[in-house]
Amino acid sequence: xxxxxxxxxxxxxxxxxxxxxxxxxxxxxxxxxxxxxxxxxxxxxxxxxxxxxxxxxxxxxxxxxx
Numbered sequence: 081x082x083x084x085x086x087x088x089x090x091x092x093x094x095x096x097x098x099x100x101x102x103x104x105x106x107x108x109x110x111x112x113x114x115x116x117x118x119x120x121x122x123x124x125x126x127x128x129x130x131x132x133x134x135x136x137x138x139x140x141x142x143x144x145x146x
Contacts, residue, residue, distance in 0.1 A: 084117060084132055090140035100136050104129065111136060 089098035089111070096113035102120075104127035111118050115137050120129035 082117075082135065084135045085129065086135045086137055088139040089115070089136040091138065098136055098138055100134075102127070102129070 087100040087102075089100045091097070091113075092099045092110065098111045098113060098115075099108045100111070101107075102109050102122060102124075104124045105122050107123075109121040111121075115135075117133055117135050119133045120127060122130050
């Protein structure tokens with residue numbers, strides 16, 4: 081079991097790319113379609129994710145508009 085934080089992700093486009101909301105930066109960070117460990121895209125120098133990164137887990141699928 082890892083000690084990395086786990087963030088819920090959602091699909092943001094048809095390719096299945098994922099996004100997570102960062103409570104430290106107050107913005108969404110965008111990643112590829114794979115679950116798992118990611119490097120942080122944080123712009124807040126105080127974010128602990130900069131040192132550890134985080135695990136993203138897809139919990140929401142994109143809903144089509146048609």
